[in-house]
Amino acid sequence: MWFEYINDAELNCYVDVGKIYKGIGDCYPDELDDKNAARKHYDLAIEYFQEAIEHTATDYEKIEIFDLLSDVYKSKMEISNDKEERIHNCSLVIHYVQLSIEKLLVHRLSDYCGIANRSEELANFQQAIYKYDDALVNYEKAIKVYMEQFEPNLHWIKTTCEKIIRIYCNYKDAYNSALEYQLMKHDCTLKINASKPNDYMSEIVASHVELADLYAALHQYVSAEEQLMAIMELYQESKLFSKKEITAVKEKFNDLHKQLDRCDLDNEHLAIVKNLYQEVKNDLQSMIAGNRCRNKSLPLPGLQTGKFTVVHSFGLFTELKKV
Numbered sequence: 001m002w003f004e005y006i007n008d009a010e011l012n013c014y015v016d017v018g019k020i021y022k023g024i025g026d027c028y029p030d031e032l033d034d035k036n037a038a039r040k041h042y043d044l045a046i047e048y049f050q051e052a053i054e055h056t057a058t059d060y061e062k063i064e065i066f067d068l069l070s071d072v073y074k075s076k077m078e079i080s081n082d083k084e085e086r087i088h089n090c091s092l093v094i095h096y097v098q099l100s101i102e103k104l105l106v107h108r109l110s111d112y113c114g115i116a117n118r119s120e121e122l123a124n125f126q127q128a129i130y131k132y133d134d135a136l137v138n139y140e141k142a143i144k145v146y147m148e149q150f151e152p153n154l155h156w157i158k159t160t161c162e163k164i165i166r167i168y169c170n171y172k173d174a175y176n177s178a179l180e181y182q183l184m185k186h187d188c189t190l191k192i193n194a195s196k197p198n199d200y201m202s203e204i205v206a207s208h209v210e211l212a213d214l215y216a217a218l219h220q221y222v223s224a225e226e227q228l229m230a231i232m233e234l235y236q237e238s239k240l241f242s243k244k245e246i247t248a249v250k251e252k253f254n255d256l257h258k259q260l261d262r263c264d265l266d267n268e269h270l271a272i273v274k275n276l277y278q279e280v281k282n283d284l285q286s287m288i289a290g291n292r293c294r295n296k297s298l299p300l301p302g303l304q305t306g307k308f309t310v311v312h313s314f315g316l317f318t319e320l321k322k323v
Contacts, residue, residue, distance in 0.1 A: 014055060018048035022072050035079045045072050063103045070096035090129045097122045116145035120160055132167050139164045154188045161185035175217050182214050201238055205231050216256060224256055
């Protein structure tokens with residue numbers, strides 16, 4: 001029926017025809033196990049959606065079409081077994097989501113959460129093709145909008161924080177940056193479960209463990225210990241935990257204390273080295289001054305400035321070098 005009115009500019013049936021082809025394409029991968037037929041119908045849908053853009057009268061209609069195009073390219077990406085093809089289709093998804101966001105921002109629509117949702121969706125696809133910096137920018141934009149709402153959706157904030165933390169820890173080795181969002185996620189976890197903490201105790205404990213692990217990675221062992229102590233307090237207040245869970249936390253305590261002991265030894269050793277260095281330096285400076293007074297024309301080779309560095313080897317000062 002739609003093909004009878006395909007050239008009617010007012011009806012602009014291209015969108016409807018494109019939706020039909022998209023729907024048919026969706027039937028092939030799962031129901032009929034025919035990905036080639038699916039691609040064929042997806043490509044036809046794309047042709048009609050792109051034609052529809054040329055016949056749209058308003059930006060609101062274009063936003064809808066951009067969303068439809070991003071969706072069909074997403075479907076093409078999902079059925080592809082070729083890495084380069086998947087990246088290509090993902091790049092086109094990103095392109096049309098960006099166009100949609102740009103149109104929404106031009107009109108300053110009050111649906112800020114809708115824009116934030118699109119920003120998060122955009123970031124999801126950017127990180128899928130390893131554009132981690134771009135993804136972080138859009139995840140952080142989304143979180144900012146979520147937090148500015150009169151009643152922030154804590155679940156959205158928590159989920160987006162998890163995505164940011166994953167990138168910072170797994171791909172950027174930026175644990176300090178991750179800590180900001182780990183703390184934000186922990187705060188959301190506590191607020192979400194505040195009404196019935198016993199029902200969601202495992203989530204609260206898991207959040208404390210994640211914080212402890214991140215603090216330990218940053219060598220902030222005192223803060224890590226505080227998180228583990230908080231877990232032990234929860235264990236004492238609740239009877240819901242198994243011996244296995246308690247043992248796991250105690251093992252973390254043991255590992256943490258080993259790190260603390262090692263740091264204490266390192267600090268003690270460093271203090272001894274500094275004191276020995278200062279004593280040697282003072283003795284050498286005194287010797288240099290005495291020699292210069294006795295024979296100014298024959299300065300001690302290599303000791304003109306009185307500035308030395310000590311090379312430490314196996315607990316002994318074995319060499320002095322001029323800086």
